[in-house]
Amino acid sequence: MKRYLFLITLLTALTGRIIAQSVTVDATIDSLQILIGEQAKIKLQVSLDTDKRAILPAYTDTLVRGVEIVDIAKPDTQMLNDGRRSLITQEYTVTSFDSALYYLPPMEVLVDNKAYRSKALALKVYSMPVDTLHPDQFFGPKPVMKAPFAWEDWYMSIACAVLFVPFLLLLIYLVKRIRDNKPIIRKVKVEPKLPPHQLAMQEIERIKGEKVWQKGQSKEYYTELTDAIRTYIKDRFGFNALEMTSSEIIDKLLEMNDKNAISDLRILFQTADLVKFAKHNPLMNENDANLINAIDFINETKEKEDENAKPQPTEITIIEKRSLRTKILLGAGIVALTAALAGSLIYIGLELYNYFA
Template identity: 60%
Template structure:
């Protein structure tokens, strides 16, 4: 009995020693790595997609190599996309959880066995659990074959204005801006002067112009009373200007005596007596500080009006005078050349943009 107990004790001791030796010889990290795989949907229709999730939990700062998967996971199951790995740090960065997603699909109906996904941690292999995927085809109603229709023929869609309006407007704008750009380029190269047309309104006849100014002098009573020198200066200037325009000699640069002598060639001495008296009174006021009476001022004003009425030339009242146009040529300045160059650039760029929009509309519409 004692011998049997001794042998039994040796057997137990040997077993415990073997277990201890096995545990001591196995890697410690084997208990610290977990690999899990899951799939979003176990059943799919042909052409549908689902995602496979791979999750690796391990100690921090260990070397991990995820599985290298090409276009297919297994025959019949295609891999469409592999997401970038995402790392989650736990326990004060002592543990890492790395996850990765695989988007898969299938175009053949079957039950697929998805093998375990294999990762490498510090050159040691770890595997996840295997998965399964059932792919169904689209059910066909064979009892009602008359409900199946063949492919439709190509239908020509009519082109409407809304489809081409942008294109038409773009080409119209391109033509307008292109023409303007060419015009500016030609003008810049020719360096032609800028031609301006100035319209000159027809002047009033000499007697009407003179009577207009006399009415203004007559209306200003204060000048007659307070400043007779200014009054006679304005009055004689009006008469001198009228004589210059009416008789054709420069009465503005002549003395009163010279004016009367020139007028005696076309008028008699008696008819010029009142005008001569006006000039003499004006000279006395301007140079001898003569102070004429108010009635004398009015009389000289009347003498001026009478002289104008006696010597005026009446024009045809039905004749309508058109404004005179004068063309003035001006050399282009530096600012003008800069403005011309800017105009060329703006119109050219605008035409190019309009052409691009038009061509793009053509491509989108017909190609």
């Protein structure tokens, strides 16, 4: 029985020790001795369970009096034991400008509001040894030397000076434009519209040149040909033949024109309807005859005019007031150019001042 009690007591003590050592804090320094102005790195490592929260020590600019902190690196966390443990590493870069032996106190880390401390460290700082028996080996202070002239340093200034004049002229032009505020006068040439029969003949010549009926495309041929005639009738006689059937067009034309001129047109429309709706396949001479019928109808019904007279284009004068958008653009251009010119002058002046100062 005493043996069992001893074993239980021993296991309890070991368990308590393991729990007590579940958080470890260790601090090391990479160099115990440095010269004045040199740097040393202090590494702080905290090992703890992943479910615990650690707060590392926060320093401002000094670790202790005489030892300054140059840099504090970001903490680095490593996962250990399949993610059950964490190792947090924090590096501090320190230096000193006074020769002495410095005692670096333990670093305190809070883990779940419980303080854990590392071991203390020491840092010995030595002054630079000076050979007073040979002072000639040290050189005295050098005077301030003027940098040699280099064209590369003046490229920007030269560019600003070259662009200054055209920018200034452009600024003057924009200022005059916005101050004048005169209406904009534009002259537009309007080409006269060809008479209906000339437009129709141009379209028929195009259809004749393509010769689509020779490629077996009779439906396309008669569709284009009748559309050209319908457009001519609409422009020549003033009713919308494009929206009317063939018989309606013929009846409308009979009311206002000669029956002889319409007889050939009736044959053209009848053939076109057979091709488009009854899949009629006309012969080659039939296609040519309908093309001639369309031309004869146009020639017999066109308005009489002088064929040698060529219509002259007319010129229209349009007066427009300057829009608000144009005024805004002019104002923005003036502001931008003014700023660019002022900046160029300031830049060139500073460069000259720095060079001759």
